[in-house]
Amino acid sequence: MQANAAMAATPTSAVAAAAVVIEGVDKHFGKVQALRSLSAHIHYGRLTGLVGPDGAGKTTLMRILTGLLVPNAGRVTLAGYDVVRDNDAIHVASGYMPQRFGLYEDLSVMENMRLYARLRGMDADRNADLFAELLDFTRLGPFTKRLAGKLSGGMKQKLGLACALMARPKVLLLDEPGVGVDPVSRQDLWRMVQALTDEGMAVVWSTAYLDEAERCESVLLLNQGQLLFDGPPQQLTAQLEGRSFRLENVGAERRAVLTEALDLESVSDGVIQGAGVRVVLRGGAQASQIQALADRAQVALAPVPARFEDAFIDLLGGGPGGTSQLAERLSPVELGSQIAVSCRNLTKRFGEFTATDQVSFEVRKGEIFGLLGPNGAGKSTTFKMLCGLLKPTAGEAHVVGHDLRRATGAAKSRLGYMAQKFSLYGLLSVQQNLEFSAGVYGLEGNTRRERIAEMIETFDLGEWLSATPDSLPLGHKQRLALACSLMHRPPVLFLDEPTSGVDPITRREFWTHINGLARKGVTIMVTTHFMDEAEYCDRVAMLSRARLIALDTPDALKRAAANVEHPDPTMEDAFIHLVESADREMEAAA
Amino acid sequence: MNAVAQRKEGAALEPGDLRRFDLRRLMALVTKESYQALRDPSTLLIAFVLPVVLLLLFAYAVSLDAKEVRVGVVLESPGASAQSLAAAFSGTRFLKTQFAHDRREVADQLVSGALRGYVVIPQDFEQRLAQRGAEPLVQIVTDGSYPNTANYVENYARGVVQTWRAGLDVAAPAQSVVLEPRYWFNPELESRRALIPGAIAIVMTIIGTMLTALVVAREWERGTMEAVLSTPASVAEILIGKLLPYFVLGMLSTLGAAALAVFVFGVPMRGSLAALLLLSAVFMVPALGQGLLISSLARNQFLAAQIALFTGFLPAFMLSGFLYEIDAMPAPIRAITRAVPARYFVDSLKTVFLAGDIWAVFLPNLAAMAAIGALFFAIAKRATRKNLE
Numbered sequence: 001m002q003a004n005a006a007m008a009a010t011p012t013s014a015v016a017a018a019a020v021v022i023e024g025v026d027k028h029f030g031k032v033q034a035l036r037s038l039s040a041h042i043h044y045g046r047l048t049g050l051v052g053p054d055g056a057g058k059t060t061l062m063r064i065l066t067g068l069l070v071p072n073a074g075r076v077t078l079a080g081y082d083v084v085r086d087n088d089a090i091h092v093a094s095g096y097m098p099q100r101f102g103l104y105e106d107l108s109v110m111e112n113m114r115l116y117a118r119l120r121g122m123d124a125d126r127n128a129d130l131f132a133e134l135l136d137f138t139r140l141g142p143f144t145k146r147l148a149g150k151l152s153g154g155m156k157q158k159l160g161l162a163c164a165l166m167a168r169p170k171v172l173l174l175d176e177p178g179v180g181v182d183p184v185s186r187q188d189l190w191r192m193v194q195a196l197t198d199e200g201m202a203v204v205w206s207t208a209y210l211d212e213a214e215r216c217e218s219v220l221l222l223n224q225g226q227l228l229f230d231g232p233p234q235q236l237t238a239q240l241e242g243r244s245f246r247l248e249n250v251g252a253e254r255r256a257v258l259t260e261a262l263d264l265e266s267v268s269d270g271v272i273q274g275a276g277v278r279v280v281l282r283g284g285a286q287a288s289q290i291q292a293l294a295d296r297a298q299v300a301l302a303p304v305p306a307r308f309e310d311a312f313i314d315l316l317g318g319g320p321g322g323t324s325q326l327a328e329r330l331s332p333v334e335l336g337s338q339i340a341v342s343c344r345n346l347t348k349r350f351g352e353f354t355a356t357d358q359v360s361f362e363v364r365k366g367e368i369f370g371l372l373g374p375n376g377a378g379k380s381t382t383f384k385m386l387c388g389l390l391k392p393t394a395g396e397a398h399v400v401g402h403d404l405r406r407a408t409g410a411a412k413s414r415l416g417y418m419a420q421k422f423s424l425y426g427l428l429s430v431q432q433n434l435e436f437s438a439g440v441y442g443l444e445g446n447t448r449r450e451r452i453a454e455m456i457e458t459f460d461l462g463e464w465l466s467a468t469p470d471s472l473p474l475g476h477k478q479r480l481a482l483a484c485s486l487m488h489r490p491p492v493l494f495l496d497e498p499t500s501g502v503d504p505i506t507r508r509e510f511w512t513h514i515n516g517l518a519r520k521g522v523t524i525m526v527t528t529h530f531m532d533e534a535e536y537c538d539r540v541a542m543l544s545r546a547r548l549i550a551l552d553t554p555d556a557l558k559r560a561a562a563n564v565e566h567p568d569p570t571m572e573d574a575f576i577h578l579v580e581s582a583d584r585e586m587e588a589a590a
Numbered sequence: 591m592n593a594v595a596q597r598k599e600g601a602a603l604e605p606g607d608l609r610r611f612d613l614r615r616l617m618a619l620v621t622k623e624s625y626q627a628l629r630d631p632s633t634l635l636i637a638f639v640l641p642v643v644l645l646l647l648f649a650y651a652v653s654l655d656a657k658e659v660r661v662g663v664v665l666e667s668p669g670a671s672a673q674s675l676a677a678a679f680s681g682t683r684f685l686k687t688q689f690a691h692d693r694r695e696v697a698d699q700l701v702s703g704a705l706r707g708y709v710v711i712p713q714d715f716e717q718r719l720a721q722r723g724a725e726p727l728v729q730i731v732t733d734g735s736y737p738n739t740a741n742y743v744e745n746y747a748r749g750v751v752q753t754w755r756a757g758l759d760v761a762a763p764a765q766s767v768v769l770e771p772r773y774w775f776n777p778e779l780e781s782r783r784a785l786i787p788g789a790i791a792i793v794m795t796i797i798g799t800m801l802t803a804l805v806v807a808r809e810w811e812r813g814t815m816e817a818v819l820s821t822p823a824s825v826a827e828i829l830i831g832k833l834l835p836y837f838v839l840g841m842l843s844t845l846g847a848a849a850l851a852v853f854v855f856g857v858p859m860r861g862s863l864a865a866l867l868l869l870s871a872v873f874m875v876p877a878l879g880q881g882l883l884i885s886s887l888a889r890n891q892f893l894a895a896q897i898a899l900f901t902g903f904l905p906a907f908m909l910s911g912f913l914y915e916i917d918a919m920p921a922p923i924r925a926i927t928r929a930v931p932a933r934y935f936v937d938s939l940k941t942v943f944l945a946g947d948i949w950a951v952f953l954p955n956l957a958a959m960a961a962i963g964a965l966f967f968a969i970a971k972r973a974t975r976k977n978l979e
Contacts, residue, residue: 066820091822102817106629107622118618119821163817 019044019171019202020065025074027060027225034060036225037074042204042218044170047197049216049233050206051312053503055474056222058206059099062175065204066096079170092120095169099176101160105149109140109159112148113166120167134162137192153375154185161192171202178207179500182374183531183572184579190215210309210504211531211572221312223503228315233308240280240306240314245290247277248300255515257297262322262512264289269310269319269508272515273535274555280310282318309504309532319508325458326486327516333365333491333523335400340365340492340523341386345395348381355381357546358395365491366521368514370534373543374579379527380496382543386525387494388412400491413441416490420497422481424469430480431465434487441488455483475506482513493517495526499533511536531571542578549582615823619831626805627835636801637839641793641847648785649855658686659743662696662708665689669716675728676711678754684746700733707732707743783858786851787939788912791932792903793847794870797840798877799884799902800895806832806885807894825974833878840877844870851943861942865952869938872959876931877902879966886973906932934958 020042027035035057042048050058063069064076067083067090076083079093096102103112113131117123122130135141138158143151148159157177164172174193178186193203197217205216213219214233221229221236229236250257258277261270266285271278279290287301294301313319341363348356356378363369371379384390386397388408397404402411424433434455438448456462459479469477478498485493495514499507507530514536518524526537534540535554542550542557550557554571561569561577569577627633663679665672680687688705690696696708710729718727730747732740809815818828848866851857859866880902888894908914909923910932916924927933934955941951 063816068816068819088822091820094820096817096820098813098816098820100813102814102820104622104626104814105812106626111622111625115618115622116817116821119615119818119823121612121615121822123614160817 018042019079020204021075021077022061023075025061025064025071025076027057027064027069027071034225035064035071038225038227039074040220040227040230042171042202042220044202045197045200046217047193047203047205047215049213049219050204050222051208051210051213051216051219052222053208053474053506055224056208056503057225058208058222059175060225061222062096062173062204062206065171065173066090066094092167093169094171094173095164095166096173097157097160097164097175097177099179101156103148103156103160103163106147108145108147109151110144112159113162116163117166122167134165137195138162139188152185153181154188157181157185157189158192161189165196169201171204172196173204175206176208177205178209178212182377182529182579183575184374186212187576208503209530210307210312214308219308221315223316228312233311236311236315237306237308240311242303243281243283243285243314244304244306244310245279245281245287246273246302246304247279247290247294247297248302249275250277250297250299251275253297255519257293257299258515259322259512259519261290261293262319264293266290269313270322271508271511271532271535273532274553274558278304280306280314283314313504313508316505319505320512322512324513324516326482326513327520329454329458330489330517330520330522333521335365335491335521337401338365339363339398340367341369341397341399341525343382343386343395343397346382346385346392346397347394348378348385348390349393354546356385356392359541359543359548360395361541361548361551363523363525365523366518367538368518368524368526368536370537370540371525371527371543372534372540372575377543378546379543383494383496383525383527387415387417389417413488414490415492415494416485416488417494418481418485418496418498420500422469422477424477424481424484426468426470429466429468430461430472433469433480433484434461437484437487443488451487455487459483474502475509478502478506478510482510486517491521492523492525495524497527497529500529507533531575534571542575544579544582545586547582550578611824611826616827616831619818619823619827620834623805623831623835627839633801633805633839637797637843638846640796641790641843642850644789644793645786645847645850645855648789649782659684659707659739659746660688660705661685661743661747662688662690662699662705664693664696664708664710665691666693666713667711667715671719672711672715675715675751675754678750679709679747682746682750685743685750697731700731703733705733706736706739707747709747782855783944784940785912786855786857787943788910788936790844790847790851790870790939791873791910791912791935792906793843794840794873794935795877795902795906795932797836797843798874799881800898801839802833802836802878802881803884803888803894803898803902804891805836806882807888807891810885810889811891825971829882829970829974833882836881837871837874837878840874841867841870857943859943860946862947865947866939866942869935869942869952869956872956872963873931873935875963876959876966877963879963879970880931882970883966883973886970905930909933910936912936928958929962931959931962 018041022038022040025035025038026033038061050061052058060069064071064083065078067087070084078090081089081093083090104115107115113134117127117131135144138161140155140158140162143155148156151159161174161177164174177189181189193205197203205212207213213221214237216233218231219229219233219236220227247257247261254272254275254277258270258272261267261277261279266281266289267279268282269280281287281290291301339362342361344360346356346359347354359382371383373379381390385392385404386399388399388404388411392405399411400414402414404411425436428436434452438452443451456465459476459482461476461480461483464472464476469480472480499510502510511533514524526533528534537554539551539553540557541548550560552560557574557578558569558571561574566573661679663676665676676689679685680689688696693708693710696705699705700708708731710731712727712729715727728751730744732743734740806815809818844866848859852859881898884894884897884901888897906912909916909927909930911927912932916927916933919927938952938955941948
């Protein structure tokens with residue numbers, strides 16, 4: 001009865017036009033301010049991106065919209081209902097897919113769908129046609145009996161979407177649907193969401209990927225709980241027009257050129273794009289300095305269209321400088337051979353399942369080598385075999401001349417490893433984490449003290465020594481993880497998805513160090529989900545279904561994917577093209 | 591894609607027909623939970639394999655009875671009376687005797703743990719016995735690091751000496767009162783019979799409290815709770831949907847354990863099955879309530895398991911009268927046991943198995959369990975809100 005009374009509070013006409021109205025919302029957890037006086041409107045029939053790095057307040061806002069959190073101040077209405085007062089109505093009017101999709105892994109696809117259908121007052125038997133359509137829409141039809149836990153990332157996400165779509169929500173809220181999903185699956189999701197917004201649904205898509213933001217019709221850009229921008233992404237990008245340039249075909253010297261460019265006063269941001277260097281000028285700055293640099297390096301300077309990421313970094317006041325304090329201190333790496341890492345016919349089977357199938361490649365000293373592939377393609381498995389964490393079933397692998405099957409210990413002492421999510425010890429202080437990694441790599445006495453002091457100074461960790469890693473700002477946390485993995489000055493560094501969820505500025509700083517290390521001859525092996533990060537690599541190995549399907553420079557991979565439709569393909573286009581053509585070949589062979 | 595368009599015309603849920611409690615939604619949750627419980631090997635392991643292991647353990651490995659305790663008899667006196675006393679020691683089935691002529695031999699064995707005690711029949715035994723009125727002096731040395739066994743050895747040895755003396759001294763005045771002890775309910779005084787009914791309470795605590803706390807925490811950990819909370823399902827539906835399957839599982843497990851106790855371990859079942867089921871069903875109320883309360887406090891499985899262990903399992907084990915008699919505990923601890931629901935259940939279980947349907951025992955116990963359960967549920971309901979705050 002109480003619920004019915006709440007229902008009587010019908011939407012007032014003033015706010016009925018917008019799907020979601022956010023007015024002056026504040027939210028804090030203890031001392032942490034998650035959202036600060038946030039106001040915005042979200043409209044029907046539109047895909048709205050909720051964009052920002054980890055910790056920006058995206059999930060908090062999502063949860064407030066679904067009535068799962070109560071704001072400390074301000075007011076939110078969704079489809080005309082107040083999220084606090086008309087909480088029950090909110091759960092009917094909205095469909096919500098939380099991070100990790102909210103699926104029961106030990107239930108089958110159909111059982112998950114039936115559960116959520118019934119919870120939303122529908123029945124699979126009475127609404128058979130709806131079920132058929134949702135299955136068709138998500139292309140999950142052939143997999144209804146499979147357990148959700150056995151689905152790939154992309155399929156889980158589609159199932160999560162189908163569950164959230166039950167009973168016709170007016171507003172669909174998707175919390176980081178793109179995480180852990182490869183570009184091919186992500187493309188599918190874009191298509192599905194497009195169809196939904198065409199029907200008049202309001203869709204909110206939260207993301208830390210700025211290339212996803214660019215595809216939204218409208219974005220709310222969040223950073224540290226504050227709204228930096230509200231409007232179409234093109235509007236923001238337009239402000240940057242005429243400030244983005246590319247130094248074309250710089251080639252082998254591109255890292256040195258990038259360092260120089262970033263140290264220029266007029267340059268606010270720069271990244272490596274294949275063989276070129278892309279730079280963004282500061283507001284009001286002239287192109288004269290960068291032109292002079294181009295002339296010195298004897299390369300062409302071409303204006304390029306601005307990207308959303310450029311605008312974001314500009315809003316945050318520009319990226320870091322180009323010189324890595326860390327790399328400055330390092331003496332150049334000397335290796336006996338020019339090959340730092342190699343593997344031949346590397347194979348790993350788990351029971352019947354082949355995770356890595358006869359993969360062979362060689363990585364030269366000082367090279368940045370990327371491993372890319374869809375989820376479950378075997379890149380993590382391959383990576384773990386190369387740094388001695390997994391034993392290969394067949395084939396061989398060498399790191400700086402040590403056979404990983406026989407001399408695992410010797411090989412491990414010559415490589416540094418930075419795991420996903422940094423893997424720092426949360427209960428130890430920063431100082432203790434540094435001490436531990438020095439100890440675990442066998443540093444003693446003066447060397448140990450000097451090395452730790454050096455890391456503290458280089459990475460500017462001095463004021464954080466007694467803090468726990470979890471209380472550090474993300475950028476410092478990443479610096480600490482890098483410091484720990486470099487403590488023993490390894491000639492080869494393994495980075496497993498080093499920058500997922502990290503804001504673009506921190507990511508820039510990280511790559512500044514990595515570029516500096518590579519210039520000193522440190523070999524870098526990296527796996528990544530960020531396609532623009534693949535551009536930093538000298539060469540990229542593309543894995544799909546356990547096999548190596550391509551191995552080349554980023555530019556060559558992009559060129560190979562060029563066609564009439566995409567004359568200047570991005571790394572993501574190249575990725576999709578390669579995976580799809582490999583799949584076609586597989587099917588043709590079968 | 592026109593799924594959305596179609597649904598607009600379809601008979602979908604309208605905000606108007608929102609209900610606080612909907613049986614169909616509850617059934618959907620119960621179905622889901624049952625599938626999960628049946629597919630999760632650890633659930634079945636806890637519900638059906640663990641009881642068997644526990645019962646086996648308490649039936650064979652844990653025994654509070656002292657049988658065949660190794661005791662030394664030092665025969666320093668060569669006399670005939672001394673010989674006959676020594677023979678009296680070796681004639682009992684409760685002690686396993688080992689003879690020696692020098693106390694130093696057995697002293698070392700006591701230190702090394704090979705013996706639990708020894709009896710010395712001294713050199714002047716015959717002389718003292720011959721002096722009228724003087725008691726023969728027999729020394730009993732026991733291993734105080736095993737206090738129960740030490741007590742037992744002392745009492746038993748004393749008994750042997752007295753019996754022997756009574757038989758020897760025919761002329762002594764006959765005792766005016768003869769005590770003939772009789773142990774009711776468990777005439778053989780086998781601890782197994784008292785332990786096995788209590789073990790059922792332990793199993794039910796594990797299923798009711800530990801398993802429930804774990805499965806709710808698992809939903810928080812995997813993010814499914816968030817998804818379910820964002821649907822129209824109400825808190826009551828979510829909680830009952832969670833508890834109902836584990837209630838059924840707990841009852842099935844009780845039945846299995848009871849059958850095992852009666853048919854395999856030979857524990858008598860003097861009460862009725864109906865009484866056993868009623869007692870078990872009512873005990874599930876505080877057990878599930880406690881699990882629910884823990885899960886509203888701890889949102890990860892590790893923490894939930896720790897809290898369930900310390901507030902559920904250990905009290906049920908130590909403070910329920912299952913292993914240690916409550917009457918033997920100091921007063922403050924005795925007071926604490928009143929808050930342990932398993933205490934009332936263990937008492938009732940022992941009664942229903944070994945004594946019969948004695949409602950004078952059951953009724954207060956049922957009332958206590960229901961009251962504690964109601965309290966847990968009330969607190970859990972207050973602590974659980976339909977949001978993530």
